[in-house]
Amino acid sequence: MSTPAVEAVGLVKEFERGRRTFWQRLRREPDQRERFRAVDGIDLHVDRGEIFGVLGPNGAGKTTTMKMLATLLEPSAGTAKILGLDVVRQAREVRRRMGAVLSDGRSLYWKLTARENLEYFAALYHVPHAEARARIAAALDAVKLDDRSDDYVERFSTGMRQRLVLARALLPDPELLLLDEPTVGLDPQSARDLRDRVRDLQSQGRTVLLTTHYMEEADQLCDRIAIVDHGRIVALDTPAGLKRTIAATEVVRLEIASGNGEAALLSRLERAGSVAHHERDDGVLSVTVHCRSARDFVPAAFDAAHAEGATISHVEVVPVTLEDVFLSLTGRALRE
Amino acid sequence: MRGSLLAADLRAFGAAAMKEWRLLRRYPTLFTGFLFWPIALPTAYVFQARGYAGDSQAALDAFASRAGTTEIAGFLFVGWAAYMWISMILWGPGTALRTEQVRGTLEALFMTPVSRLVILFGPIVSQVVWALWMFAIVGGALILFFGVAIPPPAALRALVVILVAVPALYGLGALFAAVVLRFGEVHALVQAVRGVFTVFCGMTFPIVILPEWARAVALTLPPTYLIGDLRKVLLAGSDLASLVPDLAILLSIGLLLCGLAIVAFRRTERYARRGGSLAQY
Numbered sequence: 168m169s170t171p172a173v174e175a176v177g178l179v180k181e182f183e184r185g186r187r188t189f190w191q192r193l194r195r196e197p198d199q200r201e202r203f204r205a206v207d208g209i210d211l212h213v214d215r216g217e218i219f220g221v222l223g224p225n226g227a228g229k230t231t232t233m234k235m236l237a238t239l240l241e242p243s244a245g246t247a248k249i250l251g252l253d254v255v256r257q258a259r260e261v262r263r264r265m266g267a268v269l270s271d272g273r274s275l276y277w278k279l280t281a282r283e284n285l286e287y288f289a290a291l292y293h294v295p296h297a298e299a300r301a302r303i304a305a306a307l308d309a310v311k312l313d314d315r316s317d318d319y320v321e322r323f324s325t326g327m328r329q330r331l332v333l334a335r336a337l338l339p340d341p342e343l344l345l346l347d348e349p350t351v352g353l354d355p356q357s358a359r360d361l362r363d364r365v366r367d368l369q370s371q372g373r374t375v376l377l378t379t380h381y382m383e384e385a386d387q388l389c390d391r392i393a394i395v396d397h398g399r400i401v402a403l404d405t406p407a408g409l410k411r412t413i414a415a416t417e418v419v420r421l422e423i424a425s426g427n428g429e430a431a432l433l434s435r436l437e438r439a440g441s442v443a444h445h446e447r448d449d450g451v452l453s454v455t456v457h458c459r460s461a462r463d464f465v466p467a468a469f470d471a472a473h474a475e476g477a478t479i480s481h482v483e484v485v486p487v488t489l490e491d492v493f494l495s496l497t498g499r500a501l502r503e
Numbered sequence: 504m505r506g507s508l509l510a511a512d513l514r515a516f517g518a519a520a521m522k523e524w525r526l527l528r529r530y531p532t533l534f535t536g537f538l539f540w541p542i543a544l545p546t547a548y549v550f551q552a553r554g555y556a557g558d559s560q561a562a563l564d565a566f567a568s569r570a571g572t573t574e575i576a577g578f579l580f581v582g583w584a585a586y587m588w589i590s591m592i593l594w595g596p597g598t599a600l601r602t603e604q605v606r607g608t609l610e611a612l613f614m615t616p617v618s619r620l621v622i623l624f625g626p627i628v629s630q631v632v633w634a635l636w637m638f639a640i641v642g643g644a645l646i647l648f649f650g651v652a653i654p655p656p657a658a659l660r661a662l663v664v665i666l667v668a669v670p671a672l673y674g675l676g677a678l679f680a681a682v683v684l685r686f687g688e689v690h691a692l693v694q695a696v697r698g699v700f701t702v703f704c705g706m707t708f709p710i711v712i713l714p715e716w717a718r719a720v721a722l723t724l725p726p727t728y729l730i731g732d733l734r735k736v737l738l739a740g741s742d743l744a745s746l747v748p749d750l751a752i753l754l755s756i757g758l759l760l761c762g763l764a765i766v767a768f769r770r771t772e773r774y775a776r777r778g779g780s781l782a783q784y
Binding site: 182183231234237238239240241243259260262263267269270271273274275276278279283286287288289290291292293295296335 | 508511512514515517518519521522525526529606607608610611612613614615616617621773776777778779781782
């Protein structure tokens, strides 16, 4: 049995909040800064050849986890292994066998061409001189930048720069790729393009561990997904498996102009379905309800509104998404 | 395995220098600055010396007895050229790290398996080009404007002195780089150290004029030996054998500083990995 691509046990990362002045250090005063856990005991097991997603809102601890796996941060507790190698004790070997996209196009040299950037990083990744040219050509081809290889990076669009960062991560011919929010800031076409490239990587037999806060991206790309919130994994399964955790097949979103009887109205809606989320904004009550059949629930919702003197102004019926899974697990929307 | 790792790191070293050279070439106007300063600064000091001493033989004799040469222009130009090179190296590794940090490339570099020494010193190898350019300009100016000729054997001996000084200066530069990783800023510290070198190391004056305690300080500083020995081989015609004690001290200080720098850099890199400050500025 082969070792897993990624294995983390009880991974913790603590940071200090606030500052400790020079004089406090000089006087050796006790460190009274508040410590908070960005990552709070994450266990991960990523099999070789899968696309594994870490889905969560901003600040959930996704990037911190990735940086620990990429050897850029030292864990405060717990262990992590990449391809069987310890990320702290065997950091250099880990770096040799892994590619990572943990940043945007700023991490490139804009005054160099795409090829010059890759030539430099190929040397830093210890790609043998005899192989470097072919490896660079393959990486550029993989991200569809071979026709722009001799252009300065400063002339690239954001999407092209992000693809070049991915090409750089391919230089060591890695078995594992870590991609942290790879499509953030990209236009829909560029994001779709990059997702296609990620699928190509899987078809070449590589393992991909990616983080995202885009539920559609996680749903479309990933074989399995870990949903994280406040530094902890709150659910882990296939996208379909996660959606099955909600006892509903459809989601109904209502916008209701209601008066004072909000609590009574919600109580009535709760009897017909499961109210997952509600919020009032500018006099309009937005309610998200999980139900087995929208066909049965919607008439009941109109009856409930009528009984409480409220008016439903908008109805939207959608299938269950990972957003709903997150909502049911945390009581918050991914975007909050 | 170790041999192939070293070879791969050396190749990366060359690539780092090449990358920096390519970036420099994209800003060609920088070269004009280096055409001007290596001549303008020491020339101002030559004029100053002439203004103070004029053609007074007594003043020239006094200078010769303290400096070991009658070549005032040569004395000042060599001092300045060495000082500018020292400044380059002191700023080099710290500035290289700082530039990568501000540019946003530092984390990408630290995710590669290459030795940290490559990241620290690779980029400043490209400055050898600047240094050669500067020394060529200085040599040309001395010949053209002041009639001071540097014989090729003396230039070769000077090259040996410079090579012996490299560990000490690069060690200091690496210590400053460690400061960058810890505090994110190093300019004030580098300026302070340059100030100390300016006062104590005899850049524009012979150190024998310093008070005894200041001379004792000067003899603990690597640039004192570098500047003094360069003048001896270039202007006084000294051979290398007579400089062996100086060069041994310079090399010892260099090895000590390099050892300190490696320990300091490892500690600050660990600090940055623990606190997540690698990409912060």
